[in-house]
Amino acid sequence: MSSRIFLDQPQLAASLYPFTLMRKVIDMPLGMLTIREKWDSIFLQIGGDQNNPAVTISSSLLPSVHLAKRIASLKKGQSLFSADRTWLATKGAIDDIPKRSSAADSILAEGIDVIRYPWDLLNCLESVMELDFNILTKNRRSQSIPKGVVRLGKHAIFISKGARISPCTLNASAGPIYVGEHAEIQEGAHIRGPFLLGKNSVVKMGAKVYGPTAVGESCLLGGEVKRSLLFPFSNKAHDGYMGDSVIGSWCNWGAGTSNSNLKNTAGTIRIERDGVGLVEVGQKCGVFMGDHSRTAINATLNSGSVFGVSVQIGNGGLTNKSTKSFRWMDGSRYRLKDALDHIRNWKALKGQVLTAEEIEQFKRIYKTDK
Numbered sequence: 001m002s003s004r005i006f007l008d009q010p011q012l013a014a015s016l017y018p019f020t021l022m023r024k025v026i027d028m029p030l031g032m033l034t035i036r037e038k039w040d041s042i043f044l045q046i047g048g049d050q051n052n053p054a055v056t057i058s059s060s061l062l063p064s065v066h067l068a069k070r071i072a073s074l075k076k077g078q079s080l081f082s083a084d085r086t087w088l089a090t091k092g093a094i095d096d097i098p099k100r101s102s103a104a105d106s107i108l109a110e111g112i113d114v115i116r117y118p119w120d121l122l123n124c125l126e127s128v129m130e131l132d133f134n135i136l137t138k139n140r141r142s143q144s145i146p147k148g149v150v151r152l153g154k155h156a157i158f159i160s161k162g163a164r165i166s167p168c169t170l171n172a173s174a175g176p177i178y179v180g181e182h183a184e185i186q187e188g189a190h191i192r193g194p195f196l197l198g199k200n201s202v203v204k205m206g207a208k209v210y211g212p213t214a215v216g217e218s219c220l221l222g223g224e225v226k227r228s229l230l231f232p233f234s235n236k237a238h239d240g241y242m243g244d245s246v247i248g249s250w251c252n253w254g255a256g257t258s259n260s261n262l263k264n265t266a267g268t269i270r271i272e273r274d275g276v277g278l279v280e281v282g283q284k285c286g287v288f289m290g291d292h293s294r295t296a297i298n299a300t301l302n303s304g305s306v307f308g309v310s311v312q313i314g315n316g317g318l319t320n321k322s323t324k325s326f327r328w329m330d331g332s333r334y335r336l337k338d339a340l341d342h343i344r345n346w347k348a349l350k351g352q353v354l355t356a357e358e359i360e361q362f363k364r365i366y367k368t369d370k
Contacts, residue, residue: 004039005056005094009087012060014274015116018290018308019231019248021325021365025059029231030121031132031214032178032196038063038128041135046072056097057089062113062124063131070109079106088112117273118288118306119281121229121246126175126212129194133158133176136196145170155193168203175211197221204237216249218350226261228286233350245286248309250346252294259301261286269304272322292343296329309365310339325369336366 006026013020019028026036033041039057042065053076061067070080074091079098081087088109090097098106113124133156143159145151148166153173159165163179166187170177175194179185183197188206195209198217203209208224215221216232223239231249236242238255245259261284263269269285270278285304293311295301301319308325312334326334340362344354 003054004043005054006036006039006059007056007094007097008059011275012116015276016118017274018288018306018325019118019121019246021309021369022248022291022361025115028121029214029216029229030115031125031128031229032136032180032198032216033132035059035063035115038131038135039068042068042131043072053091054093055089055091056094058087058114060114060116061088062115062128064113064127065131067109067112070107074107081106081108082112082114083108083110086114088114117271117279117281118246119271119285122227122244125214125227125229126194129196129212129214130175132196132214133178133194136178136180153193157193160199180217198232231291233352243286244284245288247287247289248291248293250292250343251289252346254295254297254299254315256298257295257301258299259287259305260303263303271304271306290325292339292346308369309362310334310343325365333370336362339366 008025012025016025027034042063046068055071071089076091077096079087079090087097137158145157146165150169152171155172155176157170157172157177159179160181162182164184168185168187168189171192174192177191177193178196180197180199182199183201185203186205189203191209192211194211196214198215198219200217201215201219204222207222210226213225213228215230218233219230220235220237222237224241226243228242228245230247233249234247234251236253240256241258243259243261266283268283269281271281273279281304287301287305289307290309292309293307295313296315298315299313302321304321305319306322308323310325311323311327312329313319314329326339328334340359347354
């Protein structure tokens with residue numbers, strides 16, 4: 001068996017803020033599976049682990065079967081570089097990575113997708129969801145679609161063991177639909193694929209969901225949602241609009257919370273990145289919300305907003321575009337003791353506990369991200 005080493009290039013964690021505050025890049029959920037889980041499944045599928053030396057892979061690389069085959073075919077000491085000479089992978093350990101590409105030890109690859117910024121998680125969402133659907137359903141058999149469910153479209157619909165689906169609309173015209181183990185879709189929901197729903201998650205009555213949207217395990221989803229990614233254990237349970245957004249774990253949107261994803265001028269949305277300055281995102285962009293952040297009822301979130309970890313957002317008009325971690329609704333510093341007590345309460349609602357390791361993470365973030 002070979003070992004895979006994942007390496008973050010300089011500034012990668014900073015450029016993917018706020019989602020790297022609580023996890024490594026390689027362990028970010030992207031679709032239903034983390035980036036690491038995708039690589040593990042792909043290499044197992046292609047047999048790339050058998051009798052091969054270690055490989056070192058950039059954490060920013062978007063997993064694909066094609067790319068895994070390219071990496072597996074490298075000779076010992078060879079490296080893969082992008083067309084602009086950015087290092088991507090090496091057949092060998094970290095010490096084997098060349099300082100620069102040369103004809104002798106490197107192969108150039110065209111059309112390689114990388115993840116540099118939070119909005120890249122949305123730009124690649126449809127393709128990674130298709131990959132996840134294939135991984136999650138391989139060698140498994142779907143339950144039958146229950147009576148009363150309106151099924152549309154030619155793409156696959158997979159219903160896992162223990163999932164419950166009341167009369168609703170499942171439209172797979174634009175992509176597949178996956179319902180995880182013991183997940184639930186309640187009556188009157190309208191879902192357009194591609195759509196992935198994690199185990200133990202619930203789509204509530206009358207929800208309207210537009211793909212590509214991926215929802216992690218133990219989440220609640222309601223209201224109107226479009227082209228969004230929810231990490232595990234988060235709630236958007238009530239009416240209100242969520243669009244073109246990435247939401248970290250353990251977040252909660254209060255009833256009536258909505259975000260803007262388009263400027264009134266229909267102009268380009270720009271987001272500040274440390275060490276880079278303002279970066280153009282495009283015309284459509286919603287919210288990037290770090291773990292354990294929550295909104296009050298009827299909160300309104302600006303297009304291109306970025307929130308750190310444990311930000312409490314009020315309903316006093318459009319929010320600031322960028323808010324560092326541990327802030328209370330009035331903009332004051334959230335006391336760490338209070339924040340930890342509240343996080344414990346939210347975890348208890350889903351049968352989870354706050355660990356000593358997480359507490360140390362929060363202490364570090366409290367000191368550095370302010």
